[in-house]
Amino acid sequence: MxxxxxxxxxxxxxxxxxxxxxxxxxxxxxxxxxxxxxxxxxxxxxxxxxxxxxxxxxxxxxxxxxxxxxxxxxxxxxxxxxxxxxxxxxxxxRPVPDVADIWDVERLQCRAVIDAVHVGGRGRIIDVQGVAGAGKSPLLSFGARDARARGYTCVVLDGGRARIPAVHTAADLMLGLLGLQAGAVTDAVPLADLVRSRCAALGVSPVHIDACVGLIDAPPEWPLPATQLLQTAALCALVQHRAANQPLLISIDDLQCADWQLAMILNVVVPTTLDYPVLWMFATRLEPGPMRRPLGVRMDALARTTLHLTPPPVRTDRADAGGVHRLARTAGQDAG
CATH class of the missing domain: 1.10.260 (434 Repressor (Amino-terminal Domain))
Structure with a gap:
């Protein structure tokens, strides 16, 4: 390309x-x-x-x-x-670089990787890390917008709203790759039927279609190891089919909220799809204390562009909300 x-x-x-x-x-x-x-x-x-x-x-x-x-x-x-x-x-x-200057560097690095995947036709990983409020979600949103402008197909799993993190599952990733959402489906057409039709349109094999349907419906009567193996292979096939004709961006915000099934699947799917033009963007919120690593050794060993974000500095030229509240309360007491 x-x-x-x-x-x-x-x-x-x-x-x-x-x-x-x-x-x-x-x-x-x-x-x-x-x-x-x-x-x-x-x-x-x-x-x-x-x-x-x-x-x-x-x-x-x-x-x-x-x-x-x-x-x-x-x-x-x-x-x-x-x-x-x-x-x-x-x-x-500007005499002193502000927060926008720093984020511009991160955006340039993201854009360089997006261009590299588009031109080289091989997959890459961008790993964004930082504490809450450091700007991880805006950076992932920028990456998705920039990739769409360059002709990418984008699959975005966001991190929820109102401080209620969404638990990312393998079913979410599968539905995103098919352009479906569980909550947007009516009773007129069962979600399982939509999954089957869209998988068939992509040329996915029947056994992998059954594995995809098993992520949202009763799985086939296979032994558990075979079910896990076939579901992982089915997601690999979906990613490869979607990236066969145009580059693909898969963005997962709040990766620490991924359940263990998705984490295990990503450990296999990501390394096996890097021969295709697939850009994986992950954002992980760092918490105080020991960190739960949702991804295993196979993912950690892969080359990646790692961006460590820090929250913007607190401005000292204006009072914080708590200070204003305390000041108002003191003034009211004095007046009384």
């Missing part, structure tokens, strides 16, 4: 292009200052001086070879650095 070069913002080698200054600064601030960055370029025998880096961050056009060196250094695609609208003015420089 390749991109349409006619619509790409990339210019010929000897052209000068405008860079996305905001993203470029966020990348550099994550590494070091301009002097240290220039030294790292020289160590890698990439001819980029401090003056060239400053020029790139100032919003002035730079040679395309500079863009290639920057992209190679950061390990991202060239197109993610080039400003898609070169006529607009660059945003003013």
């Amino acid at each position: 390749t991109f349409n070069l006619a619509s790409s913002p990339i210019q010929p080698f000897d052209a000068r292009v405008m860079l996305d200054v905001h993203s470029l600064k966020a990348l550099r601030q994550r590494r070091s200052g301009r002097e240290a960055l220039s030294e790292q370029f020289q160590e890698r025998r990439q001819c980029l001086t401090r003056a060239a880096i400053k020029r790139a961050e100032s919003g002035r056009p730079v040679p395309y070879r500079t863009v290639r060196h920057l992209a190679a250094f950061y390990g991202i695609g060239v197109e993610t650095l080039i400003d898609a609208a070169p006529t607009r003015q660059a945003p003013p420089a």
Whole structure:
């Protein structure tokens, strides 16, 4: 699978292009200052001086070879650095990076992996970790939107609402791969019949169709080990069928809420589908104390892009809600 070069913002080698200054600064601030960055370029025998880096961050056009060196250094695609609208003015420089700058780096890393799966045709894993409120769910939502814009089929299992986490199951993943939802089905057409028809339309074998139906209905009278094996194989087949014609994104938020059946299935399905253009995005909430690992050794041994998110800093230039409440209560007591 390749991109349409006619619509790409990339210019010929000897052209000068405008860079996305905001993203470029966020990348550099994550590494070091301009002097240290220039030294790292020289160590890698990439001819980029401090003056060239400053020029790139100032919003002035730079040679395309500079863009290639920057992209190679950061390990991202060239197109993610080039400003898609070169006529607009660059945003003013900020003396201190804010939370948006940091999240821009994470978005760039996600976008680079999305592009790599699309171009290379092989699967990847993005593992997002962090405490509650660190921004894991928004990052997964960004990944799904960006992937859809690039022609992906997206299967999203979210983490519930109102502090009530959803327990992710193998049935949820199966229904998502078929474009179905358990709560949206009426009594007119049984859900099991919809599963059978959609599996058949994808070319899934009859025994795997029975295994899929067994995830939401009474399973066939097979021995338990055979049932587990066939259900795992059925989900592998579904993922492969969905990724056969276009890249597939499977996003699972709050992975720590996965039940053990889904966890065991993922330990098999994820490694066996990485030969297909499948991007797995996981978000795991880190809790104080010992962490329950829903995924086993086979998953932990896989190469992945791991993003550790931290919650945004608390602003000190305004009173918190508790402080305002205490202040109001004190004022009322004084008035009485």
